[in-house]
Amino acid sequence: MDHTNPNSQSLFLGLDCSTQSLKAVAINSDLTPFPGEWNVHYDTDLPGYHTEGGVHRGPDGLTVTAPPLMWAAALDRLFDRMRKSGFPFELVAAISGSGQQHGSVYWRKGAQRLLRRLNPDLPLRDQLASAFVMDESPIWMDSSTTAQCRALEKALGGPQAVAELTGSRAYERFTGNQIAKISQMWPERYAQTERIALVSSFMASLLIGDYAPIDVSDGSGMNLMDIRQRVWAPAALKATAPALEKKLGSLTLSHRVIGTVHNYFVRRYGFSSNCVAVAFSGDNPNSLAGLLLRESGDVAISLGTSDTLFASLREPKPSASEGHILASPIEPDGYMALICYKNGSLTREDVRNSVAARSWTRFSELLRAAPPGNGGHIGFFIKEPEITPPILRTGIHRFGPDDTPRSAFSPETEARAVVEGQFLSMRLHAERIGICARSILATGGASANSDILRVMADVFGVPVHAGDQPNSAALGAAYRARHGWECHRGSFVPFSEVVAKPVDFATVITPNPAITALYEPMLRRYAALEERLLN
Ligand code: ADP
Numbered sequence: 001m002d003h004t005n006p007n008s009q010s011l012f013l014g015l016d017c018s019t020q021s022l023k024a025v026a027i028n029s030d031l032t033p034f035p036g037e038w039n040v041h042y043d044t045d046l047p048g049y050h051t052e053g054g055v056h057r058g059p060d061g062l063t064v065t066a067p068p069l070m071w072a073a074a075l076d077r078l079f080d081r082m083r084k085s086g087f088p089f090e091l092v093a094a095i096s097g098s099g100q101q102h103g104s105v106y107w108r109k110g111a112q113r114l115l116r117r118l119n120p121d122l123p124l125r126d127q128l129a130s131a132f133v134m135d136e137s138p139i140w141m142d143s144s145t146t147a148q149c150r151a152l153e154k155a156l157g158g159p160q161a162v163a164e165l166t167g168s169r170a171y172e173r174f175t176g177n178q179i180a181k182i183s184q185m186w187p188e189r190y191a192q193t194e195r196i197a198l199v200s201s202f203m204a205s206l207l208i209g210d211y212a213p214i215d216v217s218d219g220s221g222m223n224l225m226d227i228r229q230r231v232w233a234p235a236a237l238k239a240t241a242p243a244l245e246k247k248l249g250s251l252t253l254s255h256r257v258i259g260t261v262h263n264y265f266v267r268r269y270g271f272s273s274n275c276v277a278v279a280f281s282g283d284n285p286n287s288l289a290g291l292l293l294r295e296s297g298d299v300a301i302s303l304g305t306s307d308t309l310f311a312s313l314r315e316p317k318p319s320a321s322e323g324h325i326l327a328s329p330i331e332p333d334g335y336m337a338l339i340c341y342k343n344g345s346l347t348r349e350d351v352r353n354s355v356a357a358r359s360w361t362r363f364s365e366l367l368r369a370a371p372p373g374n375g376g377h378i379g380f381f382i383k384e385p386e387i388t389p390p391i392l393r394t395g396i397h398r399f400g401p402d403d404t405p406r407s408a409f410s411p412e413t414e415a416r417a418v419v420e421g422q423f424l425s426m427r428l429h430a431e432r433i434g435i436c437a438r439s440i441l442a443t444g445g446a447s448a449n450s451d452i453l454r455v456m457a458d459v460f461g462v463p464v465h466a467g468d469q470p471n472s473a474a475l476g477a478a479y480r481a482r483h484g485w486e487c488h489r490g491s492f493v494p495f496s497e498v499v500a501k502p503v504d505f506a507t508v509i510t511p512n513p514a515i516t517a518l519y520e521p522m523l524r525r526y527a528a529l530e531e532r533l534l535n
């Protein structure tokens with residue numbers, strides 16, 4: 001298939017290697033969706049890896065990892081499924097992908113040779129079994145590196161200095177602090193590491209059969225990159241681990257073509273040998289691309305395993321108190337702001353399981369049964385050590401309308417408290433870094449639930465839009481594949497010229513001003529109670 005002809009019926013494939021599953025979507029040249037959506041769910045489709053919610057948790061409650069070999073096995077499983085469903089791999093002109101951010105993979109010396117020589121007759125799982133120095137990759141849910149974070153801040157002159165340099169103060173899940181921990185705990189393993197990849201560049205490496213570069217947008221989540229110059233920051237590298245620069249390889253701009261798909265995928269699945277790979281990036285950056293967020297005031301909220309809120313940004317103002325500044329994945333000199341919550345879908349699921357017999361329908365009934373504002377009841381559901389704000393001690397904190405602690409709520413109050421609390425927190429912390437929503441695009445698994453979206457609209461007091469495609473990360477990767485392919489054929493073209501068409505956000509939920517007014521005093525109470533918990 002000749003993919004240099006713009007009139008051909010080329011397809012563009014987007015992957016999303018997320019916490020719980022690996023997904024794929026495809027689009028046509030004119031950006032219309034190609035029918036079908038494919039998914040491999042780690043817990044149920046690859047039970048041999050014994051994950052729960054896609055991860056392994058350590059006994060300390062802080063360490064969270066996942067096996068990189070499982071992600072490789074998932075890629076074969078996904079493409080097998082697509083082939084069986086008749087997916088025309090030969091039409092794919094370009095592929096890109098998303099990875100859960102911050103997670104790191106440690107390739108053993110000699111792994112590059114293994115990648116280059118991948119044999120199409122054997123699954124990746126068999127060929128890469130000895131390729132990793134760490135069989136378990138630390139992922140974004142890990143919060144075991146507080147000591148390394150404080151050491152980085154001390155070495156660079158404090159949290160604000162780290163934020164000014166790298167876009168965020170030191171965070172436990174950020175890759176540099178994870179690398180520091182590994183180099184200190186297992187110096188021999190660190191010495192045997194030839195290359196350190198992010199989940200995004202790891203998946204890209206499988207596809208091109210070589211070490212793939214880290215893109216500047218996902219690279220912003222490491223506490224290692226100079227956020228303005230978009231190069232590794234020597235002072236951060238030095239404070240993190242010895243001989244680190246060589247192990248990281250060089251960074252790439254997000255729209256760059258990084259290679260063609262390896263013969264393994266050509267022979268095994270029928271990809272064209274001309275099919276190019278565009279730099280993979282983080283799931284939140286790809287969602288920004290998938291939702292076409294460009295104007296200030298356009299905010300997206302993704303309700304996936306993590307809940308995240310993000311927006312495009314021209315003028316970065318890194319803060320030591322909350323949020324992250326990342327390099328934009330679509331504008332070579334733009335930025336994005338990101339706020340991340342660890343207590344997202346899994347925490348809502350936990351409450352659903354305890355009050356609604358594991359049913360989202362029942363959960364919605366309960367949500368509707370309690371009045372907006374919840375009669376003044378407020379809850380903090382810290383099932384996982386939280387990122388925003390940083391509260392590492394888990395537990396549920398419930399307060400009555402007079403701010404006194406309560407040990408339990410009724411089922412309706414409990415269901416409403418978890419959802420209202422999450423959105424009050426998002427509004428509070430977004431406003432503190434200057435993000436003032438004019439409208440919200442909702443995405444991620446839980447954006448399918450209109451009762452949850454109604455609370456979002458009322459708390460923020462702005463319309464919430466949602467579409468049929470809750471997986472904006474895979475879609476954004478497909479758009480970026482299309483954009484990178486276009487730039488590769490000639491010179492750089494702005495993303496907005498290639499991807500100009502707004503996506504279909506058929507569902508619009510408008511806020512009720514009387515209810516929004518009710519949330520104003522509640523937001524102030526929420527802030528004061530949060531302060532109390534932090535102290
Ligand atoms: P990720 O990509 O981060 O792995 P997804 O965006 O696929 O996650 O979201 C998965 C989550 O979506 C599940 O954990 C589940 O709790 C949530 N979810 C799915 N359907 C609903 C629903 N109807 N209401 C609320 N949450 C839902």
Ligand code: XUL
Binds near residue numbers: 101304
């Ligand atoms: C973002 C973050 C998560 C992961 C997993 O900073 O940690 O959103 O990207 O989805």
